[in-house]
Amino acid sequence: MTGSLRSALDQAVGLVPDLGTWWLLLALGPLLVGAVVLLTADRWPSVPGHRAVHTLSLAAAALSAVGSAGTALHRPELEVSWIPSLGVWLRLSADGISIPLVLLTAVVGVVAVLQHLHVPPPHRQVDVDEETLDTTAPIPLLRGTDVPGLATYHASLLLVVLGALVAFLAGDALLFFVGFELVLVPMWVLVARWGDPGSDREGAALRFLLVTVLGSTLVLVGLLGVAAATGTTDLSVWADLRGQGIAPRTQVLLAALLLTGLALKVPLWPLHTWLPWVHATAPTAGSVLLAAVLLKLGTYGMVRLVVPVVPEGFAALAPLLGGLAVTGILWAGLACLVERDLKRLIAWASVAHLGFVVLALATGTETGLQAALFGNVAHGLISALLFVVVGGLKHRWGSADLTVARAALREVSPRLGAALVLGMAAAMGLPGLAGFWGEIGAVYAAWDPAEGRPQTWFRGYAVAAAVGAVLAVAYGARVLKETWAGERVEPRIPDAVLTERLSVRLLGVLVLLLGVLPHVLLAVTAPAVEAVMAR
Structure with missing residues (x-):
């Protein structure tokens, strides 16, 4: 018993x-x-x-x-x-x-x-001809x-x-x-x-x-x-x-x-x-x-x-994968220069940023894998920050059409405006912010790919990706010019509410932290990356 x-x-x-x-x-x-x-x-x-x-x-x-x-x-x-x-x-x-x-x-x-x-x-749908919209009543939140x-x-x-x-x-x-x-x-x-x-x-x-x-x-x-x-x-x-x-x-x-x-x-x-x-x-x-x-x-x-x-299969397809990635970087960057809908523009930017991640993977190097893992996390934080801000703006504006005249965010909604500036700066890949390390790592890895990858092709991909980074600065500046800059103060909109402030502050701090102290993330991924490459 x-x-x-x-x-x-x-x-x-x-x-x-x-x-x-x-x-x-x-x-x-x-x-x-x-x-x-x-x-x-x-x-x-x-x-x-x-x-x-x-x-x-x-x-x-x-x-x-x-x-x-x-x-x-x-x-x-x-x-x-x-x-x-x-x-x-x-x-x-x-x-x-x-x-x-x-x-x-x-x-x-x-x-x-x-x-x-x-x-x-x-x-009501706003037509292109209504770019001088004169609505002055505050939009309720x-x-x-x-x-x-x-x-x-x-x-x-x-x-x-x-x-x-x-x-x-x-x-x-x-x-x-x-x-x-x-x-x-x-x-x-x-x-x-x-x-x-x-x-x-x-x-x-x-x-x-x-x-x-x-x-x-x-x-x-x-x-x-x-x-x-x-x-x-x-x-x-x-x-x-x-x-x-x-x-x-x-x-x-x-x-x-x-x-x-x-x-x-x-x-x-x-x-x-x-x-x-x-x-x-x-x-x-x-x-x-x-x-x-x-x-x-x-x-x-x-x-x-x-x-x-399946490393041999991946290596065989890596040049094609890298080519598709840089095509997406350039294609999406050009689309962002002409896109009218702000939410769609941020979506196009995601295609470009994840193109850097895939390009880094295609290089087959330890640097490329580190850059891909870092870029994954950086894009997640940056895109979440931008969609919180842009979603709130779309609700306040009634649409996300960039061709409609809006009050300058720096004048009427400084908190949302500051968050948008931070998010777009990070999306541009500016140094000191999270987006920089994944992009620069991908370009560096593409310039010196793993043995067996066609070096000439990948160096061409590195140049094309660098051009895509320039396009990101161009469309980022366009967004800020249309929404944040200027002196127009009508129609007024409410600034960020408590939940939005908590969200953008949390995400913003992480974007800054990874930009200034990238080793916080790289130290976590490094042993796993070394193990993958050692195999």
């Missing part, structure tokens, strides 16, 4: 997670619980008001951020048999490649749920209200953050794919139901869903191909094998499948056309998550699933 009791106690103790594993559970659990509670809230006898919904959502995101910070510090591992018949395990862990993106997702998740859901009244489905909106935000964290923490290929897919439906709901009522939000949401599902299908086929060749779905084993047992031609095919699917998510030119439309339509929080988190699933997938797993 005593032996049976002791055996039962030993089994029970074995089921209790160790202290480190609790950080993983804290990072994911509140998001899942909060999303489930909010999804069922509309069916309760007494539907909670917007304050209760907002508080619950913010609490879940904040607890998840604490768990993510603990996970980054302690780096726990969780391994539980998931599908024994297929040898699939529920593996969660964090290393130098995933930790920066886990922390980025946690910060951006808090910022996203802080934003009020604005339901603007229908507004509508805060969060008890709009129908508000709980579902916040549940969708939490599910997007949850899916991204699962993908970044996954140690198994199929678990990564679960997180990769989990973000799609809630983001589709955000765009389709709470997007700009003055645009074709259902069309934008459908395009987003179709394009990303196509990319997911290609990624799944590629993952299954690697799993069939290696006999496992363990990502650490894939990285250690470095393509052993996979014929070179098969590696090229698998790399092409994975890169194409992930390029749709990044998005890489010419697979980028869905992004500006979706960003122009999405609510502010949706744009923040899409730019800062969802797009990173594509670049992170390249680092985790392609570079170390």
